[in-house]
Amino acid sequence: MTNSYFDNNVFNKGKAFIPFITAGYPTLEDTERFILKMEEAGADLIEIGIPFSDPIAEGPVIQHASTMALKAGTTLDKIFDMVKKVREKSQVPLVFMTYINPIFKYGCEKFYAKCNELNIRGTILPDVPFEEKKEFEDVAKLYDVDIISLVTPASNNRIRKIAEASRGFIYVVSSMGVTGTRDEITTDLGAIDEIIRKTTITKTAIGFGINTLAQAKEISKHSDGIIVGSAIIKIIDKYGSNSDEQIFDFVQSMKKAINS
Amino acid sequence: MTKGKYGEFGGQYIPETLMNEIINLENSYDFYKNDEKFKTELDFLLKNYANRPSLLYFAKNMTKDLNGAKVYLKREDLNHTGSHKINNVLGQVLLAKYMGKTRVIAETGAGQHGVATATAAALLGLECVVFMGEEDIKRQALNVYRMELLGAKVQSVKTGTGTLKDAVSEAMREWSKRVDDTLYVLGSVMGPHPYPMIVRDFQSIISKEAREEILLMENKLPHSVIACVGGGSNAMGMFYNFIPDKEVELIGCEAAGLGVDTDKHAASITKGSIGIFHGMKSIFCQDEYGQIAPVYSISAGLDYPGIGPEHAYLAQTKRAKYVPVKDDEAVYAFEYLAKTEGIICAIESAHAVYVGMEKAKSLNPDESIIICLSGRGDKDVKAIAKYKGREIHD
Known part of the structure; x- marks a missing residue:
C-alpha cells in the first residue's frame, strides 16, 4: 500500500535521514529547540521518544535518557504541549516512538486524536508486534496515523506478511538485541531489503546501532533512509542543553553522507 | 488472531525480534507436552529429583x-x-534441552527461581545466566552464592529500581540479543504467551x-x-x-x-x-x-x-x-x-x-x-x- 504522506514529505529528498530524540532530555525546552535544529540541518523526519519507565528494547544510552527525562517531570501531556510549540514554527514530519503502555493508559483514542491535531502521522511501538497491532491500528487509522511496522534479522518467514500489511514506512532493525551504537553490523540487510522490495512499495528505513558516517553510507544502500538514535543521545549526554551546534553538525553530515 | 488470552488479558506484546522464537517455543511445548519420552523423563525428575x-x-x-x-x-x-519453583524449571529446562538449546537465562527476585533454574541447568548440563536486581542481590546474598555454587553466572541489574521487574526487563533484552542457543526460562505465570500457560501447566x-x-x-x-x-x-x-x-x-x-x-x-x-x-x-x-x-x-x-x-x-x-x-x-x-x-x-x-x-x-x-x-x-x-x-x- 502506498502512503502519500511519508512518500511525499519524508522520502522525497534523496535518502532520508531520521534522527531520534528522547523528549524531555535534559528538558522539554531543549527538545523543542533540538527538533528545530535537526530540521534546519536537513532531517527528513524526526522520531520523538516518549520516555517509558521500563523500555525493554533499549540499550543503556536511551534507557538512561528516558530515566532522566522522567525524573525531570516529563509527561505525555507536557510532550504534547512541546510539540504544539514546535508546530507553531514548523511542519517538519514527526513520529512518536514509545512503548504501548503510556498510550494505552492515556487512552488510545485520546492519544491518536491528539497526534492528528498536531500532525504527527506515525507511531513506532517496539512492544507491539504484527499479531497485536490491530487493537491500536483500528483507532490510529481513524486519525490518519500509521503504526510503523518493524522487521528484524530474526523475522525471516514473517517479513512478507509484515511488509504486505505495512503502512507509512517499514523500520528495518539492523541487528539483534537492543538499541545502541555498534562497531559492526553483520546482518544481511541486502537480503531483507530484497524480500521487502518484492513484496511492497512501502519505503524502508534502517535503524539500531548506526554510529559513523561510513556505516550510515554503507547501510543506506539497502534502504530509503537511515535512523539514528543512541549516537544523538550520546551527544546530549556530553553537551546537555548546549548540544544545538553539535546536533546540527551531526545531522547535516549524516544527511550529506548517505546522499553522496 | 491474538493467542493466549484470558478474557481481555494476556497476549504477546513483545519486540518483533523475539516473535519467531516465542512461536518456536509454543510449537515445541505443544509437541513435547504430549511426547511420551519427554513426559516420562519429566515425571521421573519430579519424583526422584524434586x-x-x-x-x-x-x-x-x-x-x-x-x-x-x-x-x-x-x-x-x-x-x-x-520452593515450588523447581516444578516449573525442571519442565522448562528439560524443554530447552529437547529444543536443542545449550544455554538458559532467567530472572530472579528472592533468588528462589534463580536457584531452581541453576539447579536444573546443572543437572541437565546447560549453561545458565541469572539476572538479579542489585537491591535483591544485597537482600538475598546467600542465594546469590548458591547459584554460583551451582555453576550459574549471576548478572547484577542496576537499571530502574534494581529489583525483580528490572531483572525481567534485562533478561528480555538479553534474550533478544541471543535466541539461537538460548531459552528464557521465565519464573512466573507472566510475560508473553505461551509463558503464562506453560508455567501454569508445570505448576x-x-x-x-x-x-x-x-x-x-x-x-x-x-x-x-x-x-x-x-x-x-x-x-x-x-x-x-x-x-x-x-x-x-x-x-x-x-x-x-x-x-x-x-x-x-x-x-x-x-x-x-x-x-x-x-x-x-x-x-x-x-x-x-x-x-x-x-x-x-x-x-x-x-x-x-x-x-x-x-x-x-x-x-x-x-x-x-x-x-x-x-x-x-x-x-x-x-x-x-x-x-x-x-x-x-x-x-x-x-x-x-x-x-x-x-x-x-x-x-x-x-x-x-x-x-x-x-x-x-x-x-x-x-x-x-x-x-x-x-x-x-x-
Whole structure:
C-alpha cells in the first residue's frame, strides 16, 4: 500500500535521514529547540521518544535518557504541549516512538486524536508486534496515523506478511538485541531489503546501532533512509542543553553522507 | 488472531525480534507436552529429583489454636531447592534441552527461581545466566552464592529500581540479543504467551496432588485454598485444578508492604489498573501516565508491580479474590508458624499463612482450608531478625 504522506514529505529528498530524540532530555525546552535544529540541518523526519519507565528494547544510552527525562517531570501531556510549540514554527514530519503502555493508559483514542491535531502521522511501538497491532491500528487509522511496522534479522518467514500489511514506512532493525551504537553490523540487510522490495512499495528505513558516517553510507544502500538514535543521545549526554551546534553538525553530515 | 488470552488479558506484546522464537517455543511445548519420552523423563525428575509428591500436612497445633477450620499446608517448601519453583524449571529446562538449546537465562527476585533454574541447568548440563536486581542481590546474598555454587553466572541489574521487574526487563533484552542457543526460562505465570500457560501447566501439579490428597483425607473439598501472589506462579498452580470446583473459595494474598494507602506496597490487583507491560495485558501498579510504579515488599519474591494475566482474569470474573497482607502481618504469621508448627516458611508464603489464620478462625471445625507453603524460610531468617531489630553477623 502506498502512503502519500511519508512518500511525499519524508522520502522525497534523496535518502532520508531520521534522527531520534528522547523528549524531555535534559528538558522539554531543549527538545523543542533540538527538533528545530535537526530540521534546519536537513532531517527528513524526526522520531520523538516518549520516555517509558521500563523500555525493554533499549540499550543503556536511551534507557538512561528516558530515566532522566522522567525524573525531570516529563509527561505525555507536557510532550504534547512541546510539540504544539514546535508546530507553531514548523511542519517538519514527526513520529512518536514509545512503548504501548503510556498510550494505552492515556487512552488510545485520546492519544491518536491528539497526534492528528498536531500532525504527527506515525507511531513506532517496539512492544507491539504484527499479531497485536490491530487493537491500536483500528483507532490510529481513524486519525490518519500509521503504526510503523518493524522487521528484524530474526523475522525471516514473517517479513512478507509484515511488509504486505505495512503502512507509512517499514523500520528495518539492523541487528539483534537492543538499541545502541555498534562497531559492526553483520546482518544481511541486502537480503531483507530484497524480500521487502518484492513484496511492497512501502519505503524502508534502517535503524539500531548506526554510529559513523561510513556505516550510515554503507547501510543506506539497502534502504530509503537511515535512523539514528543512541549516537544523538550520546551527544546530549556530553553537551546537555548546549548540544544545538553539535546536533546540527551531526545531522547535516549524516544527511550529506548517505546522499553522496 | 491474538493467542493466549484470558478474557481481555494476556497476549504477546513483545519486540518483533523475539516473535519467531516465542512461536518456536509454543510449537515445541505443544509437541513435547504430549511426547511420551519427554513426559516420562519429566515425571521421573519430579519424583526422584524434586521429591514429589509434596506432603499435604495437617497442621494439628494450628488447627487447635485457631479453633476453627482444619488447616492443611501444602508443603512445597520440602521440594528440592526449597520452593515450588523447581516444578516449573525442571519442565522448562528439560524443554530447552529437547529444543536443542545449550544455554538458559532467567530472572530472579528472592533468588528462589534463580536457584531452581541453576539447579536444573546443572543437572541437565546447560549453561545458565541469572539476572538479579542489585537491591535483591544485597537482600538475598546467600542465594546469590548458591547459584554460583551451582555453576550459574549471576548478572547484577542496576537499571530502574534494581529489583525483580528490572531483572525481567534485562533478561528480555538479553534474550533478544541471543535466541539461537538460548531459552528464557521465565519464573512466573507472566510475560508473553505461551509463558503464562506453560508455567501454569508445570505448576498445576500442586493442585492436582492437593485435590487428590484432601479428598483422601477429608472426603470432601476444602472451603478455601490460599496462596501468596507476586507474579502468581504458586497461586496459579495451587488454584488451577480447583477452578472448576465452584464451591471452593480461591484467595490470593498480595504484598501490601507498609500498607496499600502508602506508596510502599506491591498490591497490583488491590491498587493497580489495566496496562500492557512485560509482554502481557494485565493489572499493574502504575501512575496516571502508564509509567510502572516502584513497588515495595519485605518479600523480594512478591516485589513485582504486576500479576499474571490469568490471575487478572480470575479477579475480574470474581472466581478468585485477592487480599493485601502487610509486612508486619506476614512477619507475625512467619513467627507464629515457626513456634506453633515448627516450620520456618518463606516470608512470601507467610503472607498466605496470615490470611489462612484469619480464614480458619472464621470457619467451623467440619470445614478445611489449604494454605500453600510455597517455600522455606532459611533465606529470610537474617532479614526477619533485622526487621525485629536484631543484627545477625556472619
